[in-house]
Amino acid sequence: MHTLSLVLMAMAASTSSPTSSAWEKVFDATSYGWVGVVKATGRESWIAGGPWGVATANGAGATVESTNGHGVLGLFVESANSVYAFGEGELIWHLDGKKWTEEHTGALPPRNKRRPYAEHMLYLSYYDGTEPQGPLVALGLSLVLVKQPDGAWAPPPSTDKNRLLELGQLGPKISRPARCDTAGWHWFGRNRGALYCHDRRMFVVDMDRLTPKGKLPSNCYDGLNSIVEAKGELYASCHAQTLWKTEGETWRRIDPPKDKGLKEIPSISVADGCLFVGGNKSVWRRCDQ
Numbered sequence: 173m174h175t176l177s178l179v180l181m182a183m184a185a186s187t188s189s190p191t192s193s194a195w196e197k198v199f200d201a202t203s204y205g206w207v208g209v210v211k212a213t214g215r216e217s218w219i220a221g222g223p224w225g226v227a228t229a230n231g232a233g234a235t236v237e238s239t240n241g242h243g244v245l246g247l248f249v250e251s252a253n254s255v256y257a258f259g260e261g262e263l264i265w266h267l268d269g270k271k272w273t274e275e276h277t278g279a280l281p282p283r284n285k286r287r288p289y290a291e292h293m294l295y296l297s298y299y300d301g302t303e304p305q306g307p308l309v310a311l312g313l314s315l316v317l318v319k320q321p322d323g324a325w326a327p328p329p330s331t332d333k334n335r336l337l338e339l340g341q342l343g344p345k346i347s348r349p350a351r352c353d354t355a356g357w358h359w360f361g362r363n364r365g366a367l368y369c370h371d372r373r374m375f376v377v378d379m380d381r382l383t384p385k386g387k388l389p390s391n392c393y394d395g396l397n398s399i400v401e402a403k404g405e406l407y408a409s410c411h412a413q414t415l416w417k418t419e420g421e422t423w424r425r426i427d428p429p430k431d432k433g434l435k436e437i438p439s440i441s442v443a444d445g446c447l448f449v450g451g452n453k454s455v456w457r458r459c460d461q
Contacts, residue, residue: 199455210450212443248297386421402442409437
């Protein structure tokens with residue numbers, strides 16, 4: 173795979189300490205394009221993706237790699253040494269902690285036929301929890317691929333596709349909270365995720381155990397861009413460049429990075445007490461612990 177460049181020096185030279193509460197820009201993708209997704213596994217270890225490819229950072233800097241026209245739409249962190257990138261043209265790349273390997277791609281359609289993405293895009297992943305060691309599933313709006321025991325990715329049997337689509341988009345079948353008309357679901361791990369109702373009540377779901385997390389802020393109900401969990405609390409990015417964090421069942425605002433171009437925040441991540449924000453052409457970090 174082609175390495176474009178080493179674009180960052182170690183953050184030790186930054187004017188902001190990693191333990192401060194100030195936002196610091198840790199990646200500038202101006203030379204590449206829009207940052208659509210970010211996932212962190214540590215204060216100095218994070219991955220960002222966009223139409224241009226993936227940027228992989230560690231304590232020594234960041235390496236940018238092209239995904240050859242297959243825009244990156246989603247990242248799935250299985251562990252610190254196992255991360256998947258998903259995207260256009262059935263893109264599936266895997267990072268083993270040291271290097272990226274292409275596990276699967278399909279043909280990209282002509283540029284004038286790329287939208288809608290439904291037939292060729294992948295943007296999220298989850299474990300099929302209907303079995304104790306259910307396989308990893310990659311999902312798009314209509315495309316489903318399942319990782320096979322030999323490491324290959326293949327479409328499921330037609331009789332199973334709709335079940336996997338519904339499971340990925342709506343979550344596992346659990347006993348729903350009283351008077352909850354499900355509005356959305358976000359995966360956090362095997363049989364674990366966030367469920368919210370049309371009345372904006374939010375719950376963390378772990379198997380059949382429900383932990384109430386108050387009411388989703390009103391501007392998040394129709395504009396929830398990203399939501400993650402850390403130490404039992406939820407962090408969300410929502411419509412109009414807003415950031416939120418729960419304290420028990422109370423949602424509190426977090427001041428976003430001061431960037432005129434950051435009109436929306438498509439992706440956030442939390443690791444080691446640091447909140448990461450991906451959007452516009454940058455990745456930002458704020459560490460409160």
